[in-house]
Amino acid sequence: MGKNDFLTPKAIANRIKAKGLQKLRWYCQMCQKQCRDENGFKCHCMSESHQRQMQIFGQNPDRILSGYSEEFEQNFLELMKRSHRFSRVAATVVYNEFIHDRHHVHMNSTQWATLTEFVKYLGRTGKCKVEETPKGWFITYIDRDSETIFKEKMKNKRIKLDMVEEEKQEKEIQKQIEKAEQLKMPLESEENSKQPVTKELNLESGVKIGFTLGGGNVAKGESSNNARLVFEEEENENKKKNEEKENSGRKNALEELMRKRRR
Ligand SMILES: [Zn+2]
Structure with a gap:
């Protein structure tokens, strides 16, 4: 280590960086004003415009702080x-690039007191992969966009597979149904031979009711008697009206019954 180390490009760069970082302290976020040094910053803080800004800040400090935090995170x-989309990089490298913009949101206006705190936050919220090494914190950007696309692709694949599987299952079920139907065949034909009998019975009862209403034959069973009573009542009422209408009404009623029988 010689005296000339002081003038090496690396040493100069380090001093410039340090100066840059030092200067961050003399930046007023509320006024977006960069001061040259401590004295300049003190003067700025006494100014009327700064006092006005601080009043605004005082009215809603939480919202302003979270607003700056959000902006800081977003820009970072x-x-x-x-x-550094696809690379693992030292957090300090990114930070130095970040503060290169004179009007970046300054970290001392955010909820994070230090870069380490912010890096840990990025890791905790799954925005970056973060790891602590002897050389400091390293971060890797998690590309949400391509990750989302990848997940979408996988999802679509799964859906397609599910559909194929479902089709297979449906075919299988269809086969089983067909098999079962083949086995059932003899039983069903027996049932079919029984069905016409019940239909005939139904027709017979229909005929009985028909006769009761039309001809006034005495029929067994309460329901047919009731039907006759209703019919007689109607007849009495109809007598007051003219005969022709009554007859045509009867005809229509009979025709209706005949039609029902045929069905
Ligand atoms: Zn200010």
Whole structure:
């Protein structure tokens, strides 16, 4: 280590960086004002415009703080996506790039007191893969966009597979139904031979009711008697009306019954 180390490009770069970081302290986020040094910053804080800004901040400090935090995070991740999308990179490297923009949201205006705290937050919320090494924190951007696309693809694949599986199952079920039907065949034909008998019985009862209503034959069973009573009542009422209408009404009623019988 010689005296000339002080003038090496690396040493100069380090001093510039340090100065840059030092300057961050003299930045007023509310006024977006960069001051040259401590003295300049003190002067700025005494100014009327700064006092006005601080009043606004005082009215809703939480909202303003979370607003800056959100913006800081968003811009930081944007930079990660733009410059380090597919690489594992030291958090300090990204941060130095980030603060290169004079009007970046300054970290001391956010909810995070240190870069480490912010990096841990990124890891905790799954926005970056983070790991602590002897050389400091390293972060890897998690590409939500391509991850989403990948997941979407996998989902579609799964759906297709499910559909194929469902079709197979349906075919299998159909086969089983057909088999079962073949086995059932003899039983069903027996049932079929029984059915016409019940139909005939139904027809017979229909005929009986028909006769009771039409001809006034005495029929067994309460229901047919009731039907006759209703009919007689109707007849009495109809007598008051003219005969022709009554007859045609009867005809129609009979025709209706005949039609029902045929069915
Ligand atoms: Zn200010």
